[in-house]
Amino acid sequence: MTKTILIQPPMREDPDLITSRKGISSRVSTRGCIKPLGIMSIATYLNSQNQQVELIDGEYTSPEQIKSRISKERPQFVGMSPNLMTDFKVFDDLAHYSKELGAKVVCGGAYATSEPERFLINPEIDYIVGGDGEEAMLRLVHNTSLDKISGLIYNGGGGIVRNPQKLCNLDGLPFEDHSLLDFEPYWETFAREFNTPFRRPVSIAPYRGCMKASLEGRCTFCARQETSWRGRAPKEVWNHIDWLNESFGVDYILDVGDSLVGNKEWFKEFYEESQRHPRLGWRALVCSHELDEEIVNNLSQMGAYEIFLGIESGNNNCLKLSRKSARTSDNINAVRLLGDKGIKVLLATVLGLRGETRESVRQTQEHIKQLGKLAEVSEVYCSVNLVLPGSDDFRKMSRRHGMGELYNPENPQELERSYSLDIPRLQKCWVEFLRQEYDSDLSYSFLKEQEGKTRVRK
Numbered sequence: 438m439t440k441t442i443l444i445q446p447p448m449r450e451d452p453d454l455i456t457s458r459k460g461i462s463s464r465v466s467t468r469g470c471i472k473p474l475g476i477m478s479i480a481t482y483l484n485s486q487n488q489q490v491e492l493i494d495g496e497y498t499s500p501e502q503i504k505s506r507i508s509k510e511r512p513q514f515v516g517m518s519p520n521l522m523t524d525f526k527v528f529d530d531l532a533h534y535s536k537e538l539g540a541k542v543v544c545g546g547a548y549a550t551s552e553p554e555r556f557l558i559n560p561e562i563d564y565i566v567g568g569d570g571e572e573a574m575l576r577l578v579h580n581t582s583l584d585k586i587s588g589l590i591y592n593g594g595g596g597i598v599r600n601p602q603k604l605c606n607l608d609g610l611p612f613e614d615h616s617l618l619d620f621e622p623y624w625e626t627f628a629r630e631f632n633t634p635f636r637r638p639v640s641i642a643p644y645r646g647c648m649k650a651s652l653e654g655r656c657t658f659c660a661r662q663e664t665s666w667r668g669r670a671p672k673e674v675w676n677h678i679d680w681l682n683e684s685f686g687v688d689y690i691l692d693v694g695d696s697l698v699g700n701k702e703w704f705k706e707f708y709e710e711s712q713r714h715p716r717l718g719w720r721a722l723v724c725s726h727e728l729d730e731e732i733v734n735n736l737s738q739m740g741a742y743e744i745f746l747g748i749e750s751g752n753n754n755c756l757k758l759s760r761k762s763a764r765t766s767d768n769i770n771a772v773r774l775l776g777d778k779g780i781k782v783l784l785a786t787v788l789g790l791r792g793e794t795r796e797s798v799r800q801t802q803e804h805i806k807q808l809g810k811l812a813e814v815s816e817v818y819c820s821v822n823l824v825l826p827g828s829d830d831f832r833k834m835s836r837r838h839g840m841g842e843l844y845n846p847e848n849p850q851e852l853e854r855s856y857s858l859d860i861p862r863l864q865k866c867w868v869e870f871l872r873q874e875y876d877s878d879l880s881y882s883f884l885k886e887q888e889g890k891t892r893v894r895k
């Protein structure tokens with residue numbers, strides 16, 4: 438039988454990053470509190486098809502321990518899910534080690550899907566899976582001819598081959614099997630980081646995709662590649678939640694989707710079904726323009742404890758240029774409705790959107806103060822635009838003549854080629870782009886200073 442090891446590689450510890458343990462570890466980042474659902478879903482699916490799979494979260498397993506598991510198990514496939522903040526030294530080492538022991542190395546997830554060429558430059562990476570990983574991984578372990586594996590991207594001798602992606606049918610897919618990883622370390626981190634009445638959180642993905650992106654296109658700073666929306670049958674989701682509650686005592690649901698209420702019909706059914714099941718606490722992300730009184734009532738009756746709103750800016754021109762659907766008036770309306778129901782809000786903002794100036798940064802800070810009068814704001818998270826590879830912002834900047842050189846004079850091709858990006862340098866390059874393209878009066882040091890001043894954690 439083919440053996441597979443799926444790994445969430447560890448993140449790097451830059452104290453300035455949202456995800457850093459040593460730095461501003463924040464409630465926005467649920468780092469260490471939730472299990473890696475993507476590779477867990479693939480492992481569950483492979484197990485259901487009688488394949489042997491091990492799941493490793495680099496958050497709680499050291500690189501040495503991961504290597505000793507690879508050396509003990511000698512898998513035919515090692516799958517990894519790198520992201521922008523991955524510790525790429527460890528990632529490269531794991532790819533090299535796996536390869537030396539004869540495994541094929543496969544990468545998937547949002548970053549590899551949006552920028553597969555960056556990863557395939559490394560000869561130790563055999564395949565990238567774009568989009569859903571379950572079926573593609575199964576076909577790989579079944580040794581299916583490469584051209585018949587949907588979503589597979591690989592070096593085909595004459596250049597990079599990209600097989601068309603096929604979205605899997607969520608209704609035919611088992612729910613992630615949380616018994617594959619022990620809950621305890623995640624719950625300990627949650628108890629330390631979050632001041633809530635809950636102790637046993639679990640993440641779920643009741644749907645995939647973003648409704649806003651499918652209806653109106655992506656926001657320009659977003660790197661999500663999937664522009665469709667797929668929901669699981671609400672009854673099945675609630676049966677899964679019941680199972681999590683009965684089997685593990687789970688008391689808090691962290692929805693990892695991009696807007697729980699984006700599909701109004703689906704959400705109505707989801708809410709109605711919730712009323713037939715035990716009530717647990719909830720945290721979910723929603724877009725403010727999608728909220729109205731009825732939806733907020735439903736969220737409240739479903740047990741919503743905290744709602745995460747990506748408000749991004751207090752300046753409508755920046756919101757418009759960044760293709761956000763919500764405006765500042767939507768944020769005010771949403772926060773007021775949530776506040777009236779006693780639901781806490783967590784506000785996320787981005788500094789350095791298209792059209793940003795010193796004045797629009799000030800307006801964002803004023804907007805946050807205004808919203809703070811309408812509801813209990815548990816946290817304001819603020820980050821300078823990361824200019825995510827795969828986003829329209831990144832594309833627009835890197836296509837501009839001369840930007841590669843501006844990014845790193847010693848290595849003009851770095852911006853185009855490496856998967857291990859120097860984030861502050863990327864952000865500096867973006868600020869320069871804003872100055873040239875939008876006549877902005879910003880500087881990088883000003884934005885970093887305002888980033889720190891804008892963040893609030895209670």
Ligand code: B12
Pocket residue numbers: 448454455456465466467468469471472473474475476478479515516517518519520521522523543544545546547548551566568569570571573574642646659660661693694695820823825826827
């Ligand atoms: C939860 C989450 C996190 C958690 C992860 C903790 C954890 N243990 O899961 C935390 C808070 C740490 C986090 C941090 C960050 N995140 Co995040 N995160 C998410 C989120 C909300 C959910 C991910 C998820 O579980 N999805 C559900 C599962 C089922 O889907 P999936 O992960 O996509 O997996 C499927 C496929 O991608 C694929 N797949 C995934 N891995 C692999 C591996 C292999 C081998 C294969 C074959 C296939 C495969 O198969 C899976 C099943 O079909 C997504 C948005 C979203 N809704 O997806 C953003 C998202 C992935 N994050 C994003 C970003 C930008 C970040 C940060 C850079 C943010 C920051 N400012 O620092 C950091 C970087 C983290 C890192 N690893 O370095 C972006 C990624 C964009 C990009 N192109 O890189 C997303 C898409 C949000 C967005 N809209 O832009 N994140």
Ligand code: SF4
Pocket residue numbers: 647648649650654655656659660661695724747
């Ligand atoms: S930023 Fe959020 S709302 Fe905008 S397209 Fe991306 S996932 Fe959708």
